[in-house]
Amino acid sequence: MTRTLEVARTGSGGLALAAISAGYFVVILDATIVNIALDRMAVGLHTTVTGLEWVVDGYTVTVAALLMLGGGLADRFGARRSFQAGLGFFAVASVGCAVAPEVGVLVAARVVQGIGAALLIPASLALIRFTYPDAAARARATGIWGAIGSTAASCGPVLGGVLSESLGWPAIFVINVPVCAVTAVLIHRAAPSVPGVAQPIPVSGHVAAVVAMAGVTAFVILAGARPVRPELLTVTVVVASAGLLLGSVAARAGKGLLPKGLRRERVFTGGAMIGLAQNFGFYGELFAVSLYLQRHLGYSPALAGAALLPEMAVGILASALGGRHAARRGPRAVIVTGLTVGAAGLIGLACISVRTPYPMVAIPLLLIGFGMAYTMPAATNVTVSAAGPANAGLAAAAFNAARQLGSALGVAVLGALIPLAPDSLAIPLAIAAAVYLAAAALARSFLPSQGRP
Known part of the structure; x- marks a missing residue:
């Protein structure tokens, strides 16, 4: 029996998509919800900024390092089975995070969470592919999947603030458990059971x-x-x-992990570096600003989450505009514009102090969020397109792994700079802005002005 026939016997595609998107939702939510609760974690677990960096990067580095392996396992053992295993890892690790008595245990549980996320992300895309054999329907489903991810990222700071302030920081992890449980039931009932294909894993x-x-x-x-x-x-x-x-x-x-020809493809490697730079600045800034708002501006977790909402929410609009403008103007103009706007926001945010009114904080936050999201569709498309159809899936996994690595390095580098001037964001955010501008210069040097490479 072929894969297509197997898929045709599954239940509702809409129900399957809801379950797939729910699994992806918790993964993306976890990337932003934790930042707002970091200050409460530091108090409750008696840890320093260095400990908080490990809490964030224990998850992010694991996802970055194992994302491509997760894609290979989904192909080898079947996407639904891989997705279910990812849900199991994620749910159990979330419980471990919630009951962690000290920061070392929390970091270990975050690593296990990262394993679950590395299984869930590629398996979710594979399940969409087999649930929707028709290309047009699959494109619409993938768009919904991406919108769910953007929504999760936007909800993270607000939800994290409310939960950590009202119920304590463990609540940001407990919330994952019922979502994973319901998702597991829906996946079993509605998602296609596609047999794996025996192939070597490097x-x-x-x-x-x-x-x-x-x-x-x-x-x-x-x-x-x-x-x-x-x-x-x-x-x-x-x-x-x-x-x-x-x-x-x-x-x-x-x-x-990558074929020799792909490693030597200039546009592919340049695009991956841009993805790394984007996440370096964005997630490094999110880590630093979340702590600054609470420790130096006196914001409660809920208020800090609400304060970051402009940065997160604008991404939904900016992503749609970025994709449309890339098709019309070419990827180089969009990527350079987005990174430059993001750098301007980072420079503006580097200048704030305890006396800065919130509207003057919100403006650079909007610029950072817009620049990040506006750039992403063009950067993703140009990187995957450079790999060609035969390596498109591999290139997409590599690009996302580069982004996750950028997130980890951003938190590590900017977090390490915070103690140099704990009352100011100037040093870490100036570094982030410099990385964005360097990435914009890189894009100008290797991307065509119009069309795909």
Whole structure:
């Protein structure tokens, strides 16, 4: 029996899409809901900014390192089975996060959450593909899936603020459990059960990615810790170097994560770097600003979440405009414009102080959110298109892995800079703005002015 025939025997496509989107919702929600609760976590778990960086990056680095492996497992063992396993990991880890007695246990649980997310994201896209064999219907379903993700990102700060203020920070993790449980039931009933395809998985390449990303991120976080521990920094350098060396050996042996031709494709690698830079600035800024609003402007968690709403909500409109303008004006103009607008917002936010009225805070937040979302459709499309049809899925996974790595590095780097001037956002946000402007210059250098590469 073919996959198409198997899919045709499933239940309601709409119900399946609701379940698929719900699983994706909790993954994206978790990327933003945690930031608002960080200050309450620091008090409750008696930890520092360095500990909070580990809480965020334990999740993000795991997703970045395992995202491509998650796609391979979905192909090998079946998308529905992989999705269900991801839900299980995510739900159990969420309980572990909620009951964590100290920050080390919380970080460990966040790593397990990241494993669940790395299974859920690629499996959700694969399930959409098999639930909607018709290309037009699949495009509409994918659009709904993306809109759900944008909605989750927008809801995260507000929901995180309300929950952490009224029920305590563990509530931001408890909320995942019933969503995962209901989603698991719906997936079992409505989503297509598609058999996997036996194919080799480049284990050495995946191990290299995990080791290298973990080593680099740990180095940046520990470099910003006080007091500095030279012996730990040495260990992280050795680990990162070992990962990079293993990755190089695996690539030469034909067991790397990306085909040789794709690694040498200038537009693909440049597009991945832009995705990394985008998330570096956006999620690094979100980490720093969330703490600043509560620690220095005196905002409650709920008020801080509401204060960040303009930055998150504008993304829904900006993403639609970015896709439309990229088709009309070409990707280079859209990417350069979006990154420049985002950099202007970061510079404006770097200038705020405890005496700055909120409207003057909201304006740069709007610019940052607009710039990030406006750029993303063009950056995604240009990166995947450069890979060609044969490697489109692999390129999409690699692009999203680069974005997740950017998020982790943004939190690590900007978080490490906070102690240098704890009463100001000037240093971390100036660095973020510089990264955006460098990415804009990169886009100008390798992208065509019109059309796809």
